[in-house]
Amino acid sequence: MPSPLKVYNTLTAQLESFDPINPPFVGLYLCGPTVYGYPHLGHTRGPLVFDVIHRYLAHLGYKVRFVRNITDVGHLVNDADEGEDKIAKRAKVEQLEPMEIAQHYTDAYHFCIDKLNVKRPSIEPRASGHIIEQIEMIKQIIDNGFAYEANGSVYFDVLKYAQTNDYGKLSGRILEDLLAGAGEARRELEGQEEKKNPNDFALWKKASEEHIMQWPSPWGQGFPGWHIECSAMSAKYLGKTFDIHGGGMDLLFPHHESEIAQSTACNHTNPAKYWMHHNMVTINGQKMAKSLNNGVMITELFDGSHPLLEQAYSPMTLKFFILQAHYRSTLDFSNDALKASEKGFQRLMNAVNLVNTLKPGNSSDFDVTALKENTYNALNDDFNTPIAIANLFEAAGWINKINDGKANISAADLEVLKSFINAFVFDVLGLVDEQKEMGTNLVDPLMQLLITMRNEAKAEKDYKKSDDIRNKLLQAGFELKDGKEGTTYTINLKP
């Protein structure tokens, strides 16, 4: 029997067994993108990791409602007190409607994520579509005595909250340290004097006249603070307490810490049972971030146009690359690493295709059930995709041996192997055989014709002609392979 599912909970800093609040239902919330720029490599990790989590939970039989938001308001350019919305700033530069920009980058995000075969969430709420919910929540927090209005803005009273709650329990921060550590590192913030305490954060910000995205509120024209959107939207669609809240480690503080504080101040309950955080994609050992300007855009990866790239890499190569690392480890980007993933992925897909053509024997030379169990155990151990993939490679090895007649598998075991490997590769990991997808329909009959012609030439020992066909095809992106069962081909994706 496979081991039970365990997840690492940032809140307790421990591996915990996964017990949904209302089985078989699972509420899963992931902090989505801020749509004010094109997505880079790092932006794919969250969606990819939580896609596997989403898929695996569904695979295990849970009814998952997966909510991933689009942030199209509220993220401020510098800080809460300069009051310029990121989206609005781009609008001024490009002379477009703010929502036009948000839509544009949302589309770009969807384009990239879809290429990676990430399942769309059950609900994808926009922050701008939930202003009312956010205002209601802020009102409740004020009523509960944990927020105050100052000059048209509303701030969360961290000190008041900390009197009866643990502010910092998620990120492991100690309020006294935060207060003391403010010192030199903290910038001189304009309007900081509105706050009772430097650690107080904005729930609602007063908008200046130039500020394009603004809404009426009980406190005047303004816009919501950064953290409140996730609290409002997760509560609306998943309830005041739900199962899993995820995001990047860089959101741990202050974003998620503040979410917990807000939700607790409003609803008197911890919003999520499990908090899961994935690590960063690094480049030259440093975090890839918009603010550091070291991002490789996803479309640049797909078409190989970024100067650091030696070639184009397909979406599945990127996906496989990311899944070959555990989600809580940093993952360093490099051409060599990407190439290794490209090769390895192809090898795995070859084996997966082969498994459907295998002929069973009388007995099995290896323990299929154990292999399957090990693969489940890997994912049950905090979604350890690299170990799961290692097991799939072991299965691939056996598949190849069986295909070569150097190993046997019983008919019953073959069925187990087929169903399990297909389930894991396609359903759980969500991989796609890109070459196969391209190769069907129109291309295949033509290829079969050329293969036949070449084999005729070979039979006549006209190797010039046969090699010519092979070389020309290779140049065109079709690689021929002579096997015992005949000639097959692969399509190489090149820009």
Add this chain to the structure above:
RNA sequence: GGUCCUGUGGCCGAGUGGCUAGGCUCAGCUCUGCAAAAGCUGCUACAGCGGUUCGAAUCCGCUCGGGACCUCCA
């Protein structure tokens, strides 16, 4: 400055107190008209210095290196 994470073989990247992770690369072999693919074989690492232990890459301490967060950030 504070809090925390991390340092694995040519590259990427798992991992447990004692038993080969895996992928890629490289070399040799089998197969093949040649090549590719596939298979087989080889390459045994855990920053440094101490300590605990019968035994540590895995636990503890120190040193050195890298990184994250403390400010928008996936």
